[in-house]
Amino acid sequence: MTRLSDVASVIRSKNAGPYELTFDIIFKDRAWFEEAKRINLINAALICSLYGVAEEDVIDIIAFEPANAIKATIKRPLVSGAIGETDVYGAQQHVPLLSVTFGSE
Amino acid sequence: MMGRPAMKVLSPTAILGYGFPETSFAAAMGLSPDVIAVDAGSSDPGPYYLGAGVSFTNRAAVKRDLLIILKAARERGIPVLIGSAGGAGARPHLDWTVDIVREIARQEKLTGKLAVIPADVSTSSLLDSLADGDLIALPPGTPATEDDIAASTYVVAQMGEEPLIAALEAGADVIIAGRCYDPAVFAAVPIHRGYDKALALHMGKILECAAIASTPGSGSDCMIGTLDDTGFVLETVNPARVCTVASVAAHTLYEKSDPYRLPGPGGLLDLHETRFEQVDPGRVRVTGSRFVPSDGYFVKLEGARPVGYRTVSIAGARGPDFIAKVDEIIAGVRARVEDNFRDMPKGSWQLIFRIYGRDAVMGVLEPERATVSHELGIVIEAVADKQDDADTICSFARSTMLHFGYPGRVSTAGNLAFPYSPSDMKAGQVYAFSLYHLLKVADPVSPFPFELSNLEDAA
Numbered sequence: 001m002t003r004l005s006d007v008a009s010v011i012r013s014k015n016a017g018p019y020e021l022t023f024d025i026i027f028k029d030r031a032w033f034e035e036a037k038r039i040n041l042i043n044a045a046l047i048c049s050l051y052g053v054a055e056e057d058v059i060d061i062i063a064f065e066p067a068n069a070i071k072a073t074i075k076r077p078l079v080s081g082a083i084g085e086t087d088v089y090g091a092q093q094h095v096p097l098l099s100v101t102f103g104s105e
Numbered sequence: 106m107m108g109r110p111a112m113k114v115l116s117p118t119a120i121l122g123y124g125f126p127e128t129s130f131a132a133a134m135g136l137s138p139d140v141i142a143v144d145a146g147s148s149d150p151g152p153y154y155l156g157a158g159v160s161f162t163n164r165a166a167v168k169r170d171l172l173i174i175l176k177a178a179r180e181r182g183i184p185v186l187i188g189s190a191g192g193a194g195a196r197p198h199l200d201w202t203v204d205i206v207r208e209i210a211r212q213e214k215l216t217g218k219l220a221v222i223p224a225d226v227s228t229s230s231l232l233d234s235l236a237d238g239d240l241i242a243l244p245p246g247t248p249a250t251e252d253d254i255a256a257s258t259y260v261v262a263q264m265g266e267e268p269l270i271a272a273l274e275a276g277a278d279v280i281i282a283g284r285c286y287d288p289a290v291f292a293a294v295p296i297h298r299g300y301d302k303a304l305a306l307h308m309g310k311i312l313e314c315a316a317i318a319s320t321p322g323s324g325s326d327c328m329i330g331t332l333d334d335t336g337f338v339l340e341t342v343n344p345a346r347v348c349t350v351a352s353v354a355a356h357t358l359y360e361k362s363d364p365y366r367l368p369g370p371g372g373l374l375d376l377h378e379t380r381f382e383q384v385d386p387g388r389v390r391v392t393g394s395r396f397v398p399s400d401g402y403f404v405k406l407e408g409a410r411p412v413g414y415r416t417v418s419i420a421g422a423r424g425p426d427f428i429a430k431v432d433e434i435i436a437g438v439r440a441r442v443e444d445n446f447r448d449m450p451k452g453s454w455q456l457i458f459r460i461y462g463r464d465a466v467m468g469v470l471e472p473e474r475a476t477v478s479h480e481l482g483i484v485i486e487a488v489a490d491k492q493d494d495a496d497t498i499c500s501f502a503r504s505t506m507l508h509f510g511y512p513g514r515v516s517t518a519g520n521l522a523f524p525y526s527p528s529d530m531k532a533g534q535v536y537a538f539s540l541y542h543l544l545k546v547a548d549p550v551s552p553f554p555f556e557l558s559n560l561e562d563a564a
Binding site: 010014016018019020022026050051052053057059067069071077079081082083086088089092093095096 | 246358363379412455467536
């Protein structure tokens with residue numbers, strides 16, 4: 001089974017301002033990017049199940065063709081740097097995405 | 106329109122103080138740039154630096170970068186623009202940077218006009234803005250409150266290119282600005298000279314992280330943007346790095362939620378029609394970006410307020426029985442602390458246990474809840490209204506956890522391994538973001554008046 005980490009050159013997370021956490025998946029080539037779009041691989045339900053967040057906290061999922069990339073953005077559990085923060089820059093929240101698979105093909 | 110000579114903007118480093126190879130800088134100067142610009146700041150390192158008025162970069166490292174940049178630029182007579190000085194770009198950060206600039210000017214006998222542009226917004230004017238409905242929340246952020254405004258130690262607004270252009274028109278050779286919209290320092294000179302605003306801002310958006318948009322990316326190396334009337338070309342000067350369509354387009358995604366629509370002061374950069382094109386193996390040309398002015402002029406505010414004092418203790422655990430029961434043990438320690446200090450007002454302190462090796466990195470977002478590590482890193486953290494109280498809670502929680510008795514305990518000499526003596530560290534005052542909102546302003550320039558002097562003037 002093909003994993004996202006096999007076909008993406010970049011899978012990363014980072015703050016997008018202090019309220020949002022954004023995930024970037026940059027595919028190695030146009031074909032895998034198109035395939036991910038065709039089967040709607042990165043969707044709100046997937047993000048909710050990977051991160052245990054509510055659907056209303058998934059802010060946006062956008063495909064960006066110039067970079068063969070899909071981006072998902074969620075509401076941060078805490079405003080960046082608030083008491084109880086675990087990752088001020090939001091740079092280590094990407095891991096659950098690594099093992100996402102392209103169904104059973 | 107055609108025939109205007111292309112102009113070159115040099116971005117030596119992603120953040121002032123992050124450095125750049127001198128060989129790269131010399132090669133970049135060999136291409137005769139028309140301006141050198143650096144974005145010195147970010148809100149990414151969190152609220153502390155803005156709230157406390159402290160830079161997240163190191164003074165010696167900032168001086169090293171500034172010395173090389175200022176000497177070269179004054180020799181050539183080209184302008185230097187530094188935005189978001191001192192990291193957070195409030196008055197103390199600005200003063201800190203200007204002090205370094207004057208020290209360099211004295212040492213190197215540099216002359217020229219220096220413009221300093223503060224970005225601070227007073228809390229009294231913000232309370233008026235709140236009352237007038239001119240403070241707009243940025244979802245998922247919540248509306249601003251009087252309490253958050255009044256408690257803020259520093260509030261800055263991100264200026265656009267207009268206040269920088271006003272300083273250029275007054276003859277500034279070197280501009281040290283407070284908090285700026287990141288692309289503004291790169292776009293100001295081109296826009297002032299009549300180049301397209303959308304292209305200048307988009308070029309600035311990529312140059313602000315210097316060579317991060319190349320491959321292999323680096324925040325500590327030079328990048329050059331060459332702007333003409335229909336587009337711009339990005340290139341590195343280090344033969345070890347190249348700009349590719351993939352590296353440049355990928356950077357457009359970075360730290361933003363929608364790569365097609367990039368809002369900033371006065372409007373929106375629209376990239377729906379943007380084309381990225383490989384001109385040769387190392388250079389990328391970008392065309393088609395558009396600027397859509399907003400109805401009214403809005404600047405983004407950043408504010409921080411103190412929320413208490415912190416003390417932390419770092420420990421490790423290796424015992425399998427302790428690791429298996431760590432949640433019960435934490436609950437037991439917490440109950441002992443609450444009981445022992447029940448005279449301390451409820452809500453005046455918080456106790457946090459961070460369990461590295463389980464869920465300390467991802468917290469509530471962690472999908473793998475079962476502990477599998479053979480050892481755990483434990484950070485015991487207390488935050489309280491007073492430093493003494495934070496010390497007390499942390500110290501008591503640490504000693505209680507060290508000697509906590511639990512069923513099946515075999516290691517009765519102590520549950521924790523401490524790497525340090527003293528085991529507890531005061532982390533000082535803690536800040537939180539209090540404002541991240543839009544402020545409607547009557548015009549782009551008047552909130553950001555510049556202060557003009559000579560580089561050679563005494564401070």
